[in-house]
Amino acid sequence: MENFKITWVQDGEPRESTVSFSRTAAETYLPDYQARPGASDVRIVEAPIQLVRSTRQSA
Known part of the structure; x- marks a missing residue:
């Protein structure tokens, strides 16, 4: 499965979504x-x- 992010410029600052989306979901959220x-x-x-990789340490 491919993953996508939404990038944009906000008041001169480059931004990137913190979550990744499927292509369909990214296209759905793009207008927002x-x-x-x-x-x-x-x-x-x-x-x-x-x-x-998560490394758990025993207590």
């Missing part, structure tokens, strides 16, 4: 990001998945 006051250059971009 475009409607934000001060938002411009709103795009859907592919987000590589980074797997993080």
Whole structure:
């Protein structure tokens, strides 16, 4: 499954969604990001998945 993020510029600052979306979900949320006051250059971009290994320590 491919994952996507939404990027945009907010009042001159580059921003990126903190969550990743499926293509369909990103397309659904795109208008919400475009409607934000001060938002411009709103795009859907592919987000590589980074797997993080959890290391638990026993108490």
